[in-house]
Amino acid sequence: MTEIHPEDPVARIRRFNRAVTREVGVLDASFLGRGRPLGAARVLNAIGRGRGEVAAIRDYLGLDSGLMSRLLRGLEAEGLVETAADEGDARRRVARLTPAGEAEFAAYEALSDSQAAAILAAHPKPAALLAAMDLVASALGRGDVTLEEADPRTPAARGCLEAYYAELARRFADGFEVSLSRDPEATDMIRPRGLFLVAISDGLPVGCAGLKGHDDLVEGARWGEVKRLWVSPSARGLGLAGRMMARIEVAAQELGMARLRLDTNSALPEAVAMYRNAGWTEIDRFNDDPYPDFFFEKLL
Amino acid sequence: MTEIHPEDPVARIRRFNRAVTREVGVLDASFLGRGRPLGAARVLNAIGRGRGEVAAIRDYLGLDSGLMSRLLRGLEAEGLVETAADEGDARRRVARLTPAGEAEFAAYEALSDSQAAAILAAHPKPAALLAAMDLVASALGRGDVTLEEADPRTPAARGCLEAYYAELARRFADGFEVSLSRDPEATDMIRPRGLFLVAISDGLPVGCAGLKGHDDLVEGARWGEVKRLWVSPSARGLGLAGRMMARIEVAAQELGMARLRLDTNSALPEAVAMYRNAGWTEIDRFNDDPYPDFFFEKLL
DNA sequence: GCAATTGTCTGACTAAAGTCAGGCAAAAAT
DNA sequence: ATTTTTGCCTGACTTTAGTCAGACAATTGC
Structure with missing residues (x-):
């Protein structure tokens, strides 16, 4: 067996790949x-996971249209799937699970869950294992983070916000308590007043950002405030904050805002540095929130 | 797309699996x-990686003997592999790469290396990525850690020892400097005087332990000292320390020792706890090493 | 209204992977 | 010295995955 010197990172990655390659067979043994x-199992799972349109499944699984058609036919013959023409465009077909298909899908899900739970139960530090898996998965699936608008009261958004508050509490010398801060109303961060973005990487929320609309005018024009910009540690360095800010700037213009402002804290130096680099200018305090000590503005 | 609540660890593992499943195809695109x-590429790589016996390859890759035979024949026809009867048991066959096979294997290795390097280069925090990959790989390949006897001067052993010294330097309030400590002679940790174990997980050294033989007798019998017991952070909690200690105890008996001793430090509470749980009893100081403040003994 | 395009399906392939029943020689057991 | 077992091989399969050319109907563009 070749030996890997601990200082050789390339060899270490390759070791990881080998471990994972071999294990993935087992992990996906649910298939x-x-x-x-x-092939059939993958199609069944894609449908069960909410992908209905045949074209979407084919694209997701990277299948030839002939093969796709045949696999679908096989699942139909087993009585697990029904297909119907898409209303609106009768060339497209949409697949749906029959009750028997739902049961079969549930069986796959249960198998998969119990395997994952077994790995977790066998590990002495599940939290560390999960964090490491998140980081690796984010690194491997780097391109696949999507930004979605969401109500800040949805579970995904709340999860991000709580992680954000926890991080502030950890990093501010005197802690952080939301109720003492100027916490925006959820409705101020929903169109048409504002906006709330959640970054999703393969289903897991890994970041958020809010745009809060204000009613008063500054120099005769509407303005907005960037709030709750946060990126999960497992997804940092992928340029997510920049992407979310860009989306927010575009949306702000759509909403008729001429100016954005935000507040932040010197205990978050990487955030301060990012704002400076992204064309924000430091301004005087514009609110009475007790936590921030840096204030920025950007004209659109 | 199903959403994953951050508090649901099972879902997070499954997300990781998906990310990895999809990516592994890419990672192993070198194949x-x-x-x-x-199939042929896997066999070629197994041989290049030092697995010669046909039965061993078959077992490692999980192949049917008929299929295995055919793949081997294909590689022979390509001029990449030669097989010969095992000396000693002419039923067994041993495969070896020809020069052309070596070149082909090297090409696979280079491809694989450059892919790994590309992932690494694209990541903002390579060290964190590597640590996470190590941890995940160790968790997945948990059963696969092998204990091997090694000369403490080999690279694998030196890598472990340096990591061990670095960790002591970090954890002792006043640091740690090997030259001030009672560093055993390498020959004292080699049979027949002693023993040095390295724990290897898929090629990566993840732990070590030494047994140092002493010349003086205690109560009329030979004794040995356990030194340099260390487990990499990525492999902690898998019971490796216990396995290494068990191996050392068996070896100590083979070497005619009736008693084992060791010293340690209260700055390493998990080690102290482990010794207590494993049947060691605390004794008085038995050496003049400046670093330890706890001394243990176990009768065999 | 007609041609081009799009989405799916079918038939006719090929390649790869895997299974199974023996065959044969070497080694081990009796 | 014989039987049995072991390790590998071969031939004759099957299944799965995947490709390609064309058929056909619905839709879109002009």
Whole structure:
């Protein structure tokens, strides 16, 4: 067996790849063990996971249209799937699970869950394992983070906000308590008044940013405030903050805002540096929130 | 797309699996792109990686003996591999790469290396990524850690020892300097005087332990000292320390020792706790090393 | 209204992977 | 010395995955 010197990072990655390659067979053994070939199982799972349009499945799984058609036919013959023409465009077909298909999908899900739970239960430090998996997954799936508008009261948004508050509490010398801060009303961060973005990487929320609309005018024009900009540690360095800010700037213009402002704190030096680099100028305090000590503005 | 609540660890693992499943195809694309089917490429790589016996390859890759035979024959026809009967048991066959096979194997290795390097280069925090990959790989490949006897001067052993010294320097309030400590002679930790173990997980050294033989007798019998017991952070909690200690105890008996001793430090509470739980009893100081403040003994 | 395009399906392939039943020689057991 | 077992090989399969050319209907562009 070749030996890997600890100082050789390339070799370490390759070791990781080998471990994962071998293990993924086991991890995805849920796809096997139910007497169905991998291809059919993958299609069944894609449908169960909410992908209905045949074209979307084909694209997601990277299948040829002929093969796709045949796999679908096989699942139909088994009575697990029904297809119907898309209303609106009868060339497209939409697949749906039958009750038997739902049951089969649930069986795959249960298998997969129990395997994941077994790995977790066997590990002495599940939290560290999860954090490491998140980081690796984010690094591997780097391009796949999507930004979605969401109500800040949805679970995904709340999860991000709570992680954000927890991080502030950790990093501010005197802690952080939301109720003492100027916490924006959710409705101020929903169109048409504002906006709330959640960054999603393969289903997991990994960041958020809010745009709060204000009613008063500054120099005769509407303005907005950037709030709750946060990126999960597992997804830092991928340029997510920049992407979210860009989306917010575009949206702010759509909403008729001429000016953006934000406040932040010197205990978050990477944030301060980012604002400076992104064309924000430091201004005087514009609110009475007790926590911030840096104030920025950007004209659109 | 299903949303994953951050508090649901099972869902997070499954997300990781998906990310990895999809990516592993890419990671192992080195196996493709050279005009050879996956099966043949895997066999070629297994041989290049030092697995010679046909049975061992078959076992490692999980192949049927008929299929294995055919793949081997294909590689022979390409002039990449030669097989010969095992000396000693002419039923077994041993495969070896020809020079052309070596070149082909090297090409796979280079492809794989450059892909790994590209991932690394694209990541903002390579060290964190590597640590996370190590941890995940150790968790997934948990059963696969092998203990090997090694000369403490080999690179794998030196890597572990340096990591061990660095950790002591970090954890002792006043640092740690090997030259001030009672550093055993390498020959005292080699049979027949002693023993040095390195724990290897898929090629990466993840732990070590030494048994130093002493010449003086205690109560009329030979004794040994356990030194340099260390487990990499990425592999902690897998019970490796216990496995290494068990191996050392067996070896100590083989070497005619009736008693084991060791010293440690209260700055390493998990080590102290482990010794207590493993049947060691605290004794008085038995050496003049400046660093330890706890001394243990175990009768065999 | 007609041609071009799009989305799916079918038939006719190929390549790869895997299974199974023996065959044969070497080694081990009796 | 014989039987049995072991390790590998071969031939004759099957299944899965994947490709390609064309058929066909619905839709879009002009």
